[in-house]
Amino acid sequence: MSALSIALLAAGSLLVLALAAYALYLWRRVWQQQKALAAAEQERQQRLGGDLRVLAGSLLDEQLPLIEGAIRIKVLLDNYDIHLSNHAHCQVFHTLFAETSGIPTHAAWKALPRDARRQHEKRFSELELQHKAAARKAARWLLDEGLQAPRAQS
Structure with a gap:
């Protein structure tokens, strides 16, 4: 082999080694990012x-109004575990959410005429009477069983 061939072979080998080292560095960064993302997801x-x-x-x-609690639970369940959210025990939260989805909130609620607010409040009372037992049963189930089971990956 000539000196030129040996020099080219050495330069090529060094280049391959440098590229391999850089690829390893990049893969380590990817693994670290994946680990950080997994830790953040677990914390969430x-x-x-x-x-x-x-x-x-x-x-x-009963420290939280039934309707407000059901809505908040439903939204959090959707973000926590969609399979748990869609479990039959949690259906009451979806029902109450759907029944109240058209009701204005915050500033829009304050802007409503008094009669309209009273109609909505009457509907809240009806829904509470109709669904209170099921919502309490679902909340108890969540505490005793639903949130104890291993979470399905969404």
Whole structure:
């Protein structure tokens, strides 16, 4: 082999080694990012699970209005675990959410005429009478079983 061939072979080998080292560096960064994302997702899930426990407990202790509690639980369940949210025990939260979805909130609620607010409040009372037992049963189920089971990956 000539000196030129050996020099080219050495340069090529060095280039391959440099590229391999760079690829390894990039893969390590990807693995670190995946690990950080997994940790953030786990933290998010733990936070949502804790929030769901607080809301379900507050609903059972009647520290939270039934309609508001059901809406908040439904929204958090959708973000926590869609399979758990769609479980038959949690259907009452979806029902109450759907029944109240057209009702204005915040500033729009304050802007409503008094008669319109009273009509909505009357509807809230009807829904509470109709669904209170099922919502309390669902909240109890969430605390005792639903949030205890391993979470399905969404």
